[in-house]
Amino acid sequence: MSVVVRFAPSPTGFLHLGGARTALFNWLYARHCGGRYLLRIEDTDRLRSTPEAIAAILEGLRWLGLEGDEPPVFQSERFPRHLEVAARLLAEGRAYRCWCTPEELEEMRARARAEGRPVRYDRRCRARPPDYVRPGVRPVIRLAVPTEGETVIEDLVQGTVRIANAQLDDMVLVRGDGTPTYMLSVVVDDHDMGITHVIRGDDHLTNAFRQLQLYRAMGVEPPAFAHIPLIHGPDGAKLSKRHGAVSVLEYREMGFLPEAMRNYLVRLGWSLGDREILTTEEMIAHFDIRDVGRSPARFDMDRLLHVNAHWLRQKPAEELVRLVEPFLARLGLVLDETGRRRLLDGMAELVVRARTLVELARGARVYVAPRPLAVDPRAAKFLDGANRGRLARLRAVLAEVDAWEPARLEEVCRAFAAREGLAFAKVAQPLRAALTGTTVSPPIFEVMRVLGREEVLARLDDAAAGRNPALQHAP
RNA sequence: GUCCCCAUCGUCUAGUGGUCAGGACACCAGCCUUUCAAGCUGGAAACGCGGGUUCGAUUCCCGCUGGGGACGCCA
Numbered sequence: 001m002s003v004v005v006r007f008a009p010s011p012t013g014f015l016h017l018g019g020a021r022t023a024l025f026n027w028l029y030a031r032h033c034g035g036r037y038l039l040r041i042e043d044t045d046r047l048r049s050t051p052e053a054i055a056a057i058l059e060g061l062r063w064l065g066l067e068g069d070e071p072p073v074f075q076s077e078r079f080p081r082h083l084e085v086a087a088r089l090l091a092e093g094r095a096y097r098c099w100c101t102p103e104e105l106e107e108m109r110a111r112a113r114a115e116g117r118p119v120r121y122d123r124r125c126r127a128r129p130p131d132y133v134r135p136g137v138r139p140v141i142r143l144a145v146p147t148e149g150e151t152v153i154e155d156l157v158q159g160t161v162r163i164a165n166a167q168l169d170d171m172v173l174v175r176g177d178g179t180p181t182y183m184l185s186v187v188v189d190d191h192d193m194g195i196t197h198v199i200r201g202d203d204h205l206t207n208a209f210r211q212l213q214l215y216r217a218m219g220v221e222p223p224a225f226a227h228i229p230l231i232h233g234p235d236g237a238k239l240s241k242r243h244g245a246v247s248v249l250e251y252r253e254m255g256f257l258p259e260a261m262r263n264y265l266v267r268l269g270w271s272l273g274d275r276e277i278l279t280t281e282e283m284i285a286h287f288d289i290r291d292v293g294r295s296p297a298r299f300d301m302d303r304l305l306h307v308n309a310h311w312l313r314q315k316p317a318e319e320l321v322r323l324v325e326p327f328l329a330r331l332g333l334v335l336d337e338t339g340r341r342r343l344l345d346g347m348a349e350l351v352v353r354a355r356t357l358v359e360l361a362r363g364a365r366v367y368v369a370p371r372p373l374a375v376d377p378r379a380a381k382f383l384d385g386a387n388r389g390r391l392a393r394l395r396a397v398l399a400e401v402d403a404w405e406p407a408r409l410e411e412v413c414r415a416f417a418a419r420e421g422l423a424f425a426k427v428a429q430p431l432r433a434a435l436t437g438t439t440v441s442p443p444i445f446e447v448m449r450v451l452g453r454e455e456v457l458a459r460l461d462d463a464a465a466g467r468n469p470a471l472q473h474a475p
Numbered sequence: 476g477u478c479c480c481c482a483u484c485g486u487c488u489a490g491u492g493g494u495c496a497g498g499a500c501a502c503c504a505g506c507c508u509u510u511c512a513a514g515c516u517g518g519a520a521a522c523g524c525g526g527g528u529u530c531g532a533u534u535c536c537c538g539c540u541g542g543g544g545a546c547g548c549c550a
Contacts, residue, residue: 010550043537045549102548109547118477119546135498140548158480167478167546182550206479208546229543230483236542264487267499271488274498293488295481296543303500304486313513353512410509428509440511 007066008075010042011053012053014159014247015060017299018201018231023066025228026199028266028287030069032210038193041069043076044185060248064258065280073193081299082180082188085218086141086173092390095173097139098125099132118144120169123147138176145170145213153208156197156226157292171190171210183207187214192330195223199289202227203238226289229269241300250343251304255327255357260308268297277310309355317347320360327361333368342367346450347441366436367450372462376472379433387430388464390420394431396461404453406445413445434463437471 007023009015015023030037039061041051061067071399088372089095098121100108105121112119125132126144145168152162173184180188190198194452198208215222233243245251252262253432259280267276269292315323320344325335335343343350346367375383383391394416401412418429432444435456441447448456462468 008550014550042550048549098548113476116476118476138548161479163478169546172548175512177548179548181548186550201544202480203544204550207550209479227480234486234545238543267487269487274489276487277497297487300486300500306500309513349512352514396528413509423509425509432510436510438510444509444512 003030003033004038004194005035005199006038006190006193006195007028007061007068008040008041008042008189008200009057010045010048010182011050011054011057011425012045012048014249015057016239016246017248017251017265019057019247020060020064020066020261021231021268022201022228023061024064024197024262025226025270025287025289026263026294028283029197029199029289031284032287035196036069037066038070038195039072040189040193041072041074043180043187044073044180046076046179046184049076049150056247056249063252064246064248064261074191075189078185078189078192079180079260081192082185083174085188086180086184089143089173090141091215093144095143096126096128096130096131096170097142098142098170098172099128099134099137099139100125101137118167120167123170126170138178140172140176141174142170143173143214143217145210145217151209151212153205153212153225153439155205155208156199156224156289157229158205158227158294161205163206168210168213171214173214183210183214185463187211187218187422190223191218191220197224197289199226199227199228201230203230207351207462217458220391226292228289228292229294231268232296232298234298234300236298243299248381255359255361256304256308257311257323257357260304260311263311264304264307268299269293269295312354312357312360313351315351317344317351320347320351324357324360324364327357328364331361331365333361333365335368339368346442346446349365349446353440353442363441366438366441366447367436371455371458372467372469373435373437373459375433375437375468376471378437378439379437380468380470382430382433382439383463383466383468386431386467390427391434392464393420393462394427395457395464398460399457402452404449406443406449409445430463434468435459437468 005026007026008350009019010269027037041054049372058129059071084094108122109119141352146165148165149160150164151168152160155161171183172181174180208225208227212222231239231240239246245254248261262280262283264280266278268341271280272286321340328335350360351365355362394413397412397416401408413431414424417424428444429439432441435444435447437453
């Protein structure tokens with residue numbers, strides 16, 4: 001049997017990390033099995049579904065490389081089919097009209113809760129004759145589920161889970177306004193789309209029992225279920241907005257790489273021995289939904305940063321330049337030919353100091369920012385009167401250096417420090433401040449190499465003359 | 476309240492009826508060093524508790540505790 005899976009987000013918000021991981025697991029399972037991975041937009045709640053959310057979700061999936069193998073199915077376009085199934089169930093006596101008002105249901109629930117009974121619909125309308133009518137009320141259609149016995153699910157992740165049918169509700173299939181509910185739509189669509197494996201968050205586990213009853217009522221074979229644990233925040237509660245960024249697109253803005261996101265996400269609940277770093281090919285080769293653990297994982301930003309730093313370093317310099325350009329633009333920096341050349345040349349020493357593209361852009365200003373360089377407060381302290389004079393003397397020496405390469409430059413600078421009666425560090429830090437505008441940078445002779453003699457001399461002139469403005473915004 | 480799920484270092488996890496319980500992130504120390512990183516070396520750090528079963532339980536069973544999830548004419 002060929003595997004068909006789907007990712008089915010409801011477009012009431014953005015694609016969050018949990019959804020992204022669910023999509024990833026579906027995608028990996030399909031790729032591993034040589035099956036198909038489909039997308040379905042669950043927009044049955046017309047009031048809360050928005051085009052913006054649909055666009056954001058698809059964009060998030062595109063960024064992560066988890067687009068569907070076929071164009072997405074929009075659930076709302078399949079209403080007629082859903083209603084047709086409901087009508088059939090009604091005709092067959094497997095479903096019935098319920099004339100209870102929301103107020104009555106609320107009262108029912110309140111009383112059940114107060115008395116410590118399960119909070120369920122009491123099925124009072126189930127026994128009414130088919131021609132019963134209650135004036136002024138638009139009935140809903142409910143599924144008549146067994147009240148005795150138990151329902152068992154052989155979940156690929158959760159194992160055998162059983163629940164007493166008394167715990168089940170006669171769920172609403174069609175609302176009073178005649179529109180189908182999620183419960184009905186999901187089952188009909190999964191069946192019609194030929195879904196063989198439903199892989200989703202374990203917040204849906206209890207729904208699965210109800211849905212199983214619907215499959216039976218429809219007389220069709222249910223898919224296999226795999227309910228994966230949710231991602232929790234650092235405090236252990238279900239990941240939500242109060243934990244900070246949850247939309248995957250925010251992670252793109254923070255300078256994370258899609259391959260790093262996939263690598264981080266897949267290791268939450270799934271592992272391959274001791275392996276922490278995995279290529280997408282390796283994931284596909286080894287992933288099995290059956291190996292996913294049952295305990296929920298907490299989101300850990302430090303770990304994500306570490307994984308991202310790793311994948312950043314795998315990239316060739318050319319690609320990093322391309323990737324960092326938009327982040328430079330945000331800092332108000334435009335890449336001209338000189339900046340591009342320097343960035344490419346100095347990238348190796350920049351990337352080991354960055355965990356994200358945002359940090360990379362920050363480090364890149366040394367090669368990209370125009371003269372006279374803005375200087376941050378800490379660097380400014382190194383550019384006092386005494387040091388300016390010293391930098392002017394050093395400038396004269398550097399102007400005459402025979403070979404402009406790091407080892408030679410270091411020799412010359414060390415000799416200069418000795419002549420000034422100073423430890424080398426006392427010369428290096430002011431030099432760094434003048435050349436980079438900061439106190440943190442790649443090795444100073446590397447910076448000089450990349451910048452070239454002319455630019456170095458010009459920056460020293462700026463510093464000696466006190467031309468550098470203060471950096472306006474903290475880098 | 477009812478039902479369901481979970482439980483190995485702070486975090487992500489590996490693992491076994493007998494292991495020095497392994498790795499990674501984070502943390503600490505040292506080396507390197509012109510700053511910051513990276514890198515290297517070392518360190519601290521876990522089987523929630525109580526009962527069983529067993530020659531022997533982190534591992535199997537039960538209970539407890541703790542955590543999470545679901546209980547909508549939301550999805």
